Amino acid sequence: MSKVVRQLLPFATLAILVAALSALEPDTFLTTENFLNVLSRSSVNGIIAMGMTAVIISGGIDLSVGSMLALAGMVGAGVLLKVGGPAAGAWACFLGTMVGIGTGLLCGLLNGTLITKLKLPPFIVTLGTMSAFRGASYIINNSKMFDVPMYTFLGQSTLLGVPVSVLILAIVVLFGFFVLRYTPLGRYTYAIGSNRQAAFHAGVNVDRNLIAIYSMMGAFVGLAAMIQTSRTISAQPTAGISLELDIIAAVVIGGASLAGGRGTVVGTIVGTLLISFLRNGCTLLGISTNIQLVVIGAIIIGAVALDQIARSRADTP
C-alpha cells in the first residue's frame, strides 16, 4: 500500500460510508437538513479534536478535555447568569462566552505548565486534571446545572441557512490548518513530536511551544463548551464524560500517531465526521446505540491496524 493510499484511507472510508447510507436511506439520510444536523452535532467534537490533533502531533495527550468542557461551561454559564440574571441580554451572553473560553485557556495553560515545568508525562498530568476539573465543575453550583434559556446564538441559530456552530467549526478547522501548516508553532509541534531532542538542539523552545499547544487546546475546549451549553441551553457538570476517548479516536482514525510527529487537520476532521455519520446512519437504520459502540470500537482498531500494516510494508520495501 503506497503512502498516498494510506493517506486517502480515511477519506475513502468516509465516502463509502456516506454512499452506502445514501443508498440505504435516500429519503432521510441524503438531505441537506440531515447533513447540517450531523455537522452541527459534530461541531463540539470537531473543535476539540482540532486542539487534540496538535497535542497528539507533539507527542502528548490530553485526557482532561471532557472535564474541562464541563468546567468551562459551568464557569461561563455561571458568570452569564451572575451578570445578566435570568433574562440576560446579548452583552452578558458575550461576556459569558468569553469567560468560558478563558476558563478553558487557563485549564490548558495549567496542563501545559505542569507538563513542561514539572517534567511530568502528559498522560499523568491530564489524568490528574481530568479528575480535578470534574470536581471543580461539580463544586461551582453544588452539583446542579445552570439553565440558560436565553443563550441560543452559538448552538441553535443559523446564518444564511447554516448553523452558527457549523460556521464556527469551519473557522476553527481553517485556523488549525493554518497554524499547523503555516506557522513556526505548527512546525515546531511536528518537530517536537518527531524528535524532541533534535528539536531542542535545533533551537526550538520546547517548553514554550508545548505550553502554547496545550493552551490552544484549552481555548478550543472552552469554545466547544459554550456551543454545547447553547445547544442544550444549560451548563451541566456531568457534560463531556468520556468525551476524551471519542476525540482521541477521531484524531487517531484521521491518521495521527500517538507516538507523535504525525497527523493532519484534514485527517482529524474526516475522522470526526466518520464517527458522526456512523452514529447518524445507525440511528436512521434503527441500529441500537449499543451496537453503535461496538462498531465504532471496531473501526478504531481497524483503522489503526490498516495503518500499521501499510507502514510496516512501506518500511521494508
Added chain:
Amino acid sequence: MNVGPAQTVARRQTALRMTGISKRFGPVQALCDVTFGARAGSVHALVGENGAGKSTLMKILAGVYQPDAGTIEIHGRSHTLANPAEAIEAGVSMIYQELDLAEHLTVAENIFLGAEPRGRLPFTVSHHQMTAQTRQLAERYHFDIRPDAKVEDLPTGDCQIVEILKALRRNASIIVMDEPTSSLSERETVRLFEVVRQLRQQGLAIVYISHRLEEVAALADEVSVLRDGRLVHSEPVRQLDVPRIVHHMVGRELTDFFPQRNATVGDVLFEVNGLSSEAGVCDVGFAIHRGEIVGMAGLVGARRTEVARAIFGVDPKTAGRVTLDGRELNVTSPAEAIACGIALLTEDRKRTGLCLQLPCSWNITLPNLAQIGMQRLIRPAQEHRIAAEAGARMAVRWAGPEAPTDSLSGGNQQKLLVARWLLANSTFMIFDEPTRGIDVGAKAEVYGLLNRLAEQGKAILFISSELPELFGIADRILVMRRGRLVGNLTTKETTPEQVMHLAAVEEN
C-alpha cells in the same frame, strides 16, 4: 591464594582462538583476516583507535555478528556461535560499555535473570536460594556486594561487579570487557583492577578492550593492536613499549584528499575560559581565531562532545566565560546559542540531529526560520526553494526537499544536517564527528567545506576521533582526556604519536 598444579596447567591453555576472521558491512571492510587468541588465566588487552574494529571482533565472539570468513575455537572445540545464547553456552560473556542490567531488580535477581531457581510451589521463584547462591558466588571471588541491593542504588563500579557475577553464574570461562573504566572513578578503577586480577587468578581468560595504555600496562599480560580492521601487532606486556604501541595504533599514511588550506587567520573570534559543566567538563579553556579550524582529539570518555554541549547551552555550565566576537555570552539553551551565531552539528544525527519522519526541507529550515524571514509565517513554496538550494549546495541525493528524511541514506542525512547549519550562517561552528559513517567521497566534501567556511572568516571547532583527518585539516589540535584539556598543539609542530600519547596515557 594457593595455586595448585591443576590450575597451573589450566593457566597455560589456550581458551580462545579466533582465526582468519573477516567481516564486511556494505562497502566497509570492518575486519580483515584477524587472528586473535586468549589464554586461560591471563588478560589480553585489545587496543586501537575508534573504529579500528575492536567492537566488531568482540561482537562476533559474542554471537551478535556472523563472520564472513574465519573460525572460532573455544577450549579446543570449534564453534559457530550463531547467536548470543550460543556464545553464552560456549562460555563467552560480554560486559559492554553500556551495562545491560534491569535497574529496578535486585543484584540477585539480575544475576539469575532468566535462570531463576524454582520455588516449592509451581510458577514461583525461590528468592531465598537466589540470594544464598549469589552470596556464595560473591564470596568465592571475594566480591563485596549485597545480593538484595537494588541495582539502581548501586554506583557504576558495583554494577560492573554484578555483570561479572552474572557472567560467572553462567560458568563463563572467557570474559570480554569493553572499555570498562570509561565511566568509573579512580577509586572504582583500582577496585575493578583487583577484580580482574582475581578472575585471572581463578583461571579465566579476560579480553580487555581499552584505549588507555596505562591500564594496559598495569593489568594485561599481552596486548594486541587492531588498526583499520587488521591485527597489526601483538606483544607481551612485560616488554611493553608505549611509543611502539601508539605508533601501531596510529600508523597510517595521511591521504591526500585534504584541501589546500589558504584561509588567513585573523583575530580571536571565539574564546572560552575555565569552562566546567555538570557533565564532567573540567576547567577547559581555548580560543579560536577567524579563519581557523581547530581540531579536538580524545578517546572515549574524554568528554569532547560535552564541551560542545556546554558551549551550545545543552548541558548547564557550572563555571566558565564564553566570548564570541568580543561579546561575553551567557547561553543557557541551544535557541540562545543559535541566535548568538553558534552552530552545533551534533555527533548523533538520529538522536539529537534530525526529525526523521519529517520532510527534508523541514529539517533544513528548522533552526533557520528567523534566518530566512519566516519567524511569523511559513511560506511553503519559498521554503521549498530555499531547502532545494541548500540541499543542492551539499549535493544531497534525495527525491526532493519534500521527501521524508528517513528515506535518505546515512551519508545523505549527514549532508542534510550540514546543509541546515550552512543555512544558519553562524560565525562559530562546531562540527562533532561530521564524517562518521559517511563514505570517503563525502568525507572529502566535508573537508573542502570546512576549508571554505574557514576562508569565509568563520571559526571552526572540529571534533574527531580520526587523527588523520585532524592532521589533514586542522590548524591546531586540542587534546582532551577525562574532561580536561591536556594539549593545545600546533598541527605542524606535532605528530599523531604525540597526540595519541596525550590522549591515551595518564600522567602521574
